[in-house]
Amino acid sequence: MVRIESRQTLSERVAGQLRTRISEGEFPVGSLLPSENALAEDMGVSRNCVREALRALVHSGLLGARAGYGTFVVSTSDVAPTLARHVGEHSPETPEDVAEVRAILEREGARLAADRATGEQVAQLQAALAPRQEATSLSEYARADIEFHRLLMEASGNSLLAELYRGIRGNEQALLDFVDPAVDVADRDSRLVEIDDGHRAVVAAVAAHDPQGAAEAADRTVALVRRYAAQLRGEEVE
Structure with a gap:
């Protein structure tokens, strides 16, 4: 041989x-x-x-x-880029499949962060709320949200969970796949106010080291974001 x-x-x-x-x-x-x-x-x-x-x-x-x-x-391993390619436009998974996995990761990431986040990580999360509210376009809002969730997943203390989440992208990033990223969000309507309040609730629960509260706040926020994205796409919302 x-x-x-x-x-x-x-x-x-x-x-x-x-x-x-x-x-x-x-x-x-x-x-x-x-x-x-x-x-x-x-x-x-x-x-x-x-x-x-x-x-x-x-x-x-x-x-x-x-x-x-x-x-x-962009990533600390090949996990996120490989997953991102897998769930790209030619992926056999449906957008609903991806949204469900993202919701699971957000819930677990928030729960773990409430248990493990350091004082410095909590301070970073609190500071990351401001750019969301200062954004004037949907693209700015999405970038601020992606950074917020990157910090949240890192605060979970689970590097693989953070990589998996990075691979399927942050929550509001999904909005940019379906709507004009130049949409003006300077004047916050009630839907965005609720979403921002939801993110503040996640941070408050993490700061209070309340895993259950953080998980529930993440669930509520995911539901609000999915509803908002559907409305921007002109879909019927129950």
Whole structure:
């Protein structure tokens, strides 16, 4: 039997090292990576090698890149990007399937966060409420909501749960799949007021270390968001 050895290129080894550093928390989700030059010097390789490695990680969904901003961490493992692709537009799952799983993860994430969140994490959640209310367009509101839920899932202390949730995206992100992201939300109607109140109730329960209260507040908020999204899409709501 002939044994065929698979040899990694240098850029593949660099990509592997960066994966490890990201998964170990050196570069958390949302953080900017050092420049290509800095990484090349740090890892003892050429800038072109680093560029190839970063390109591969962007393609896999672990990193994101934006002109004029840099390369940033999108996920700490391949779980979220893989799941995101699976529940994409060609997914065999229905939107209702995805919504049900998202609701389960939100409920459990809130419950665990109420039991495990540190004082710093509670303060971050409280601060994350403000950008939601300051948003003037639906796209701004969605981004603020995604950040809120990212912090909530991280406060759960369960990294796999956080990755699973990230893979199916934050709750209001689903709105952008169906409606104009430029929808004006500066003048809060009663529906958004209820949704914002629901998120404040989740944070209050987490701060009070009330797991049951947090889970119930998350359930109520999910129901309100789903109802609001359906109304924006012009669907009949019971």
